[in-house]
Amino acid sequence: MENAIQQILLTEEQIAAKVKEIGAQISRDYAGKNLMMVSVLKGSVVFMADLMRAITVPCQIDFMCVSSYGSGTNSSGVVKIIKDLDINLHGLDLLIVEDILDSGKTLHYITKMLSDRGTASIRIATLLDKPERRAAPLTPDYCGFTVPDEFVVGYGLDYDEKFRNLPYIGILKPEIYLA
């Protein structure tokens, strides 16, 4: 796995420190609210698992699964709902947890769909942001790191379902996805 990585972009320690910081900020912002964290599978599970434990106010969690990428590295813009949320969202303060905001097409679609269900509020927490690639009008409310326009893997992020278990975030060697 390691020899497919061109460069380590964010170490385990850097990520852990940032997750703590974002967790503290969310805890302050959501005091007295009905926080419901929604993880977008599968890329955000690692961030979700760490972030929820850095949050000190009560919260519920749920998962949804959408597909926007095949095995390529570009968003198709077509979002398919593979698993929807299980509970009634009425009056809940949703925090959508994402691994990376790239074109923004996926989250733009999800945010719109969920806001039609009577939520009290919806915000977005993303570990990584690639603002250069934005094609939909979307800004994250909480963002860990801004990253360059490179394909990154690890800490939940995959290329063709691989590399999710790397504990750090690295830039994938282009020859892997150009092959």
Ligand code: IMP
């Ligand atoms: P968007 O609709 O273009 O914003 O796509 C967002 C989704 O694409 C993310 O949740 C990831 O699953 C995937 N994605 C975008 N960029 C990368 C990357 O650099 N590495 C791994 N997955 C990525």
Ligand code: MG
């Ligand atoms: Mg994702």
